[in-house]
Amino acid sequence: MPQARRVVIVGGGAGGLIAANMLARERDVKVTLLNDTPYHYYLPQLLQIAFRGDDSQLRRPLDSLVRSGVELLLERAARVNLAERSVETESGRSIPYDYLILAPGLTVDHSAIRGNEPLASKFGDFHSTPENAWRVHSAISGINKGRVVVAVADPKHRCPPSPYEAVLLADEALRARGVRQDVSITLAVPYPRAYPSESFNEVIEPVLRERGIAIETFFTVDSVDVEGGRMTSLEGGELQFDVGIVVPMHKGPRLSVLPEGTLDEDGFVKADRLTNAVNGYDDAFAIGDASTSANARTGVTAHLQAEVVVKRLRGEHSVNTGRTNCPTELGFGMGTFVISDYQHPAVRLPPMRVFFLMKRMFADMYWDMLKYPEFWNPIFESYLEATEPGRLSKIFG
Numbered sequence: 387m388p389q390a391r392r393v394v395i396v397g398g399g400a401g402g403l404i405a406a407n408m409l410a411r412e413r414d415v416k417v418t419l420l421n422d423t424p425y426h427y428y429l430p431q432l433l434q435i436a437f438r439g440d441d442s443q444l445r446r447p448l449d450s451l452v453r454s455g456v457e458l459l460l461e462r463a464a465r466v467n468l469a470e471r472s473v474e475t476e477s478g479r480s481i482p483y484d485y486l487i488l489a490p491g492l493t494v495d496h497s498a499i500r501g502n503e504p505l506a507s508k509f510g511d512f513h514s515t516p517e518n519a520w521r522v523h524s525a526i527s528g529i530n531k532g533r534v535v536v537a538v539a540d541p542k543h544r545c546p547p548s549p550y551e552a553v554l555l556a557d558e559a560l561r562a563r564g565v566r567q568d569v570s571i572t573l574a575v576p577y578p579r580a581y582p583s584e585s586f587n588e589v590i591e592p593v594l595r596e597r598g599i600a601i602e603t604f605f606t607v608d609s610v611d612v613e614g615g616r617m618t619s620l621e622g623g624e625l626q627f628d629v630g631i632v633v634p635m636h637k638g639p640r641l642s643v644l645p646e647g648t649l650d651e652d653g654f655v656k657a658d659r660l661t662n663a664v665n666g667y668d669d670a671f672a673i674g675d676a677s678t679s680a681n682a683r684t685g686v687t688a689h690l691q692a693e694v695v696v697k698r699l700r701g702e703h704s705v706n707t708g709r710t711n712c713p714t715e716l717g718f719g720m721g722t723f724v725i726s727d728y729q730h731p732a733v734r735l736p737p738m739r740v741f742f743l744m745k746r747m748f749a750d751m752y753w754d755m756l757k758y759p760e761f762w763n764p765i766f767e768s769y770l771e772a773t774e775p776g777r778l779s780k781i782f783g
């Protein structure tokens with residue numbers, strides 16, 4: 387009998403878990419999944435914590451999400467040696483592999499911007515930890531008068547529409563408390579317009595304006611003075627705040643990878659945008675937030691990339707299309723999606739109630755989709771086909 391191929395997956399998040407569970411039933415594969423925490427975190431819930439005080443969907447024990455057939459090791463991978471085909475864990479265990487899937491996500495670096503560490507300790511953020519999301523919740527729940535500023539420091543942050551959702555949900559929360567007329571909200575971005583993609587900007591900017599949210603363009607955060615309540619930009623701008631939140635700089639995962647040169651200057655794993663193969667290797671792949679092949683740092687991207695890698699391991703032809711599908715909550719029960727791919731810019735999808743309901747539905751389906759991908763994938767594929775950006779742009783422009 388031929389020996390089973392050993393597939394080692396580093397990271398049991400949105401990408402790694404899908405890959406592990408898809409491979410669980412392959413006869414000739416032995417899957418080992420390494421994760422550094424006993425829980426899987428649903429990161430979109432950080433917004434719900436920050437602006438609604440709701441942590442109901444935040445996390446589930448990883449062992450409840452892993453199918454039989456997957457060996458789960460709750461250990462941190464410390465080092466990967468691509469030439470020697472081995473992963474070394476923090477406890478010193480060496481795990482050999484025939485194929486490697488790197489899916490350890492990313493790290494958030496508050497220290498990359500002067501003054502952002504004390505700012506995050508005071509007001510939190512909605513991109514790093516549940517604790518920081520709860521800090522945002524306290525700050526938004528506590529302000530009755532003054533200025534809220536949300537500034538995007540890193541254009542490549544997780545979930546492209548999340549800062550827009552944040553200011554719109556802050557608006558909703560402040561209106562619900564009856565204090566909105568006394569609290570201004572400003573969204574500061576480094577782009578020439580509110581949203582970097584021109585076509586999606588045509589959807590989101592009118593919503594922001596209608597809700598009275600000020601937009602500060604060409605504002606690349608340079609430094610923050612927490613005590614003085616002011617942020618400065620590289621362009622020479624300045625914003626005063628009573629509550630200030632910076633979408634922090636994102637860096638590669640906490641993992642050392644050999645040979646040198648495999649990681650880019652920010653620590654992300656260099657990988658092919660079509661196949662996810664780590665540069666120079668055909669037996670190692672990097673997917674999701676950790677990879678330079680992720681055109682958008684989203685769970686959907688990680689999921690689709692996991693499918694591409696698993697199909698390639700089965701010997702099928704499969705490549706990334708660059709498809710994005712970012713549900714965007716606008717508050718007051720309305721939503722839209724950022725839908726694009728390598729060939730098409732984001733569709734001008736008008737705000738509708740049904741898109742809010744779809745966002746909620748995705749959150750409810752999430753845990754099952756992770757565990758039983760072969761059940762959900764045909765449904766997901768039909769949805770992706772029905773909402774293919776070329777097709778939608780003919781309908782919505």
Ligand SMILES: Cc1cc2nc3c(=O)[nH]c(=O)nc-3n(C[C@H](O)[C@H](O)[C@H](O)COP(=O)(O)OP(=O)(O)OC[C@H]3O[C@@H](n4cnc5c(N)ncnc54)[C@H](O)[C@@H]3O)c2cc1C
Pocket residue numbers: 396397398399400401402420421422423425426427428429430431432433461462463464489490491492512513514544545548639640641673674675676683684685686687688711712713
């Ligand atoms: C506020 C917010 C809203 C979002 N909204 C959406 C949305 O609506 N739709 C969407 O698709 N995406 C959304 N995202 C983005 C999405 O959550 C991420 O892009 C997705 O989780 C990335 O998946 P991943 O598998 O690459 O990494 P992760 O899900 O971060 O998983 C990485 C895993 O690896 C583990 N790990 C890290 N280092 C090691 C190591 N050295 N050894 C072992 N294990 C390790 C971690 O503990 C973690 O379990 C949102 C993100 C945020 C912050």
